[in-house]
Amino acid sequence: MRLAVIGAGWAGLAAAVAATRDGRQVTLFESSRVLGGRARSLPLALPDGSQLVLDNGQHIMIGAYTATLQLMHDIGVDPAQVLLRLPLTLRFPDGDGLALPHWPAPLDAAWGIASARGWSVRDKTSMLAASLRWQLARFRCDPSATVTRLCEGLTPRVMEQLIEPLCVSALNTPAARSSGEVFLRVVRDALFGKGHGFWGGSNLLLPKVDLGRLFPHAAGQWLAGRGARVLTGRRVQQIGPHASGWLVDGEPFDAVLLACPPWEAERLVHAAAIEAGEWLRRAAALTHEAIATVYVTGGPRLPLPMLALHSNESAPAQFAFDRSQLGGPQGLLAFVVSASPRERDILQQQVLAQAAALGWSGLIPVQTVVERRATFASVPGLLRPAMQVGPGLLACGDYVDGPYPATIEGAVRSALLAVASVR
Numbered sequence: 001m002r003l004a005v006i007g008a009g010w011a012g013l014a015a016a017v018a019a020t021r022d023g024r025q026v027t028l029f030e031s032s033r034v035l036g037g038r039a040r041s042l043p044l045a046l047p048d049g050s051q052l053v054l055d056n057g058q059h060i061m062i063g064a065y066t067a068t069l070q071l072m073h074d075i076g077v078d079p080a081q082v083l084l085r086l087p088l089t090l091r092f093p094d095g096d097g098l099a100l101p102h103w104p105a106p107l108d109a110a111w112g113i114a115s116a117r118g119w120s121v122r123d124k125t126s127m128l129a130a131s132l133r134w135q136l137a138r139f140r141c142d143p144s145a146t147v148t149r150l151c152e153g154l155t156p157r158v159m160e161q162l163i164e165p166l167c168v169s170a171l172n173t174p175a176a177r178s179s180g181e182v183f184l185r186v187v188r189d190a191l192f193g194k195g196h197g198f199w200g201g202s203n204l205l206l207p208k209v210d211l212g213r214l215f216p217h218a219a220g221q222w223l224a225g226r227g228a229r230v231l232t233g234r235r236v237q238q239i240g241p242h243a244s245g246w247l248v249d250g251e252p253f254d255a256v257l258l259a260c261p262p263w264e265a266e267r268l269v270h271a272a273a274i275e276a277g278e279w280l281r282r283a284a285a286l287t288h289e290a291i292a293t294v295y296v297t298g299g300p301r302l303p304l305p306m307l308a309l310h311s312n313e314s315a316p317a318q319f320a321f322d323r324s325q326l327g328g329p330q331g332l333l334a335f336v337v338s339a340s341p342r343e344r345d346i347l348q349q350q351v352l353a354q355a356a357a358l359g360w361s362g363l364i365p366v367q368t369v370v371e372r373r374a375t376f377a378s379v380p381g382l383l384r385p386a387m388q389v390g391p392g393l394l395a396c397g398d399y400v401d402g403p404y405p406a407t408i409e410g411a412v413r414s415a416l417l418a419v420a421s422v423r
Contacts, residue, residue, distance in 0.1 A: 009037020
């Protein structure tokens with residue numbers, strides 16, 4: 001089978017690897033010159049003139065990313081070498097917050113809640129009661145419920161220090177607008193699920209190398225070494241049915257996987273002039289959220305590689321990462337702002353002021369990366385586009401209908417399912 005995969009983000013690369021392993025003749029099309037999509041490497045020049053490779057955004061993985069971790073292992077990347085493993089920790093600069101021990105689930109979550117710093121007995125019992133209630137309901141709720149509604153009864157401190165950071169990091173949508181149903185799936189797998197190998201599902205896995213070396217570069221080399229064609233700088237202009245297969249810019253294929261962003265997939269499906277009205281309506285109805293990462297130098301060494309931050313309208317960053325503890329130079333910090341519609345310059349100024357209020361003064365901004373359409377908004381009742389677009393035409397990616405929000409794991413699992421469905 002000749003298979004075209006359009007888009008070389010993590011979904012497209014995962015699809016190409018799986019299809020090549022299954023013996024298909026794969027051609028991978030990527031419009032940019034760099035593999036990785038929205039989780040890729042970027043070159044950065046520091047103020048002293050030195051060069052550094054960073055990322056288009058700071059990413060977090062967890063032990064529950066079983067498909068992603070297995071795929072990395074399959075192409076020769078040892079997750080234990082490129083990822084820093086930590087128990088789930090949501091500590092703030094003042095030391096308050098949650099930190100789970102290296103225990104099996106669900107004992108780690110129960111102890112983490114019971115021993116959370118700065119939490120009153122009422123805070124802890126409200127969270128333990130909610131956890132038990134969610135488990136008894138098998139992590140299901142009314143599909144129309146928001147995370148805020150789902151968490152009624154939790155104390156303000158628990159909402160601020162656990163639910164809201166967890167929600168915005170996983171769903172990239174504020175709790176008041178996020179789907180409670182999707183959030184519960186994340187909680188189930190992240191706090192109470194099994195992980196990959198010796199890693200617990202709740203373990204935080206922080207990249208110690210740039211995102212290109214984490215998977216995309218190795219995947220590209222693996223594909224090229226097994227006869228797949230990897231065409232970068234090649235934006236597909238037209239697809240269309242042809243005989244029993246498809247044409248991609250005039251080249252015949254037996255099947256096509258759309259692993260590009262939803263707006264690109266929508267463009268190609270529209271131009272193909274096939275019966276796909278419902279798929280197009282769902283793709284067009286998706287709304288998107290931005291993620292910004294503000295990189296600065298001159299920062300202090302943080303007590304942990306990742307700290308949660310108290311955020312509000314004027315202090316927008318929810319997390320700070322000490323890149324010196326993740327393989328980067330001393331003083332390099334990354335501030336992450338999820339679900340932010342602010343302009344780049346305003347955002348950067350607000351983050352610097354937020355850091356100064358914490359006593360982290362003298363920071364020098366070196367790069368602010370804003371992904372305007374980083375993820376889809378995971379709102380209640382959302383009807384996402386299906387995997388099957390038409391005969392021999394499938395879509396995969398983090399936005400395609402599935403159990404997870406817009407995450408790397410969601411993209412990889414979607415890709416593997418699409419490849420298994422190609423006939």
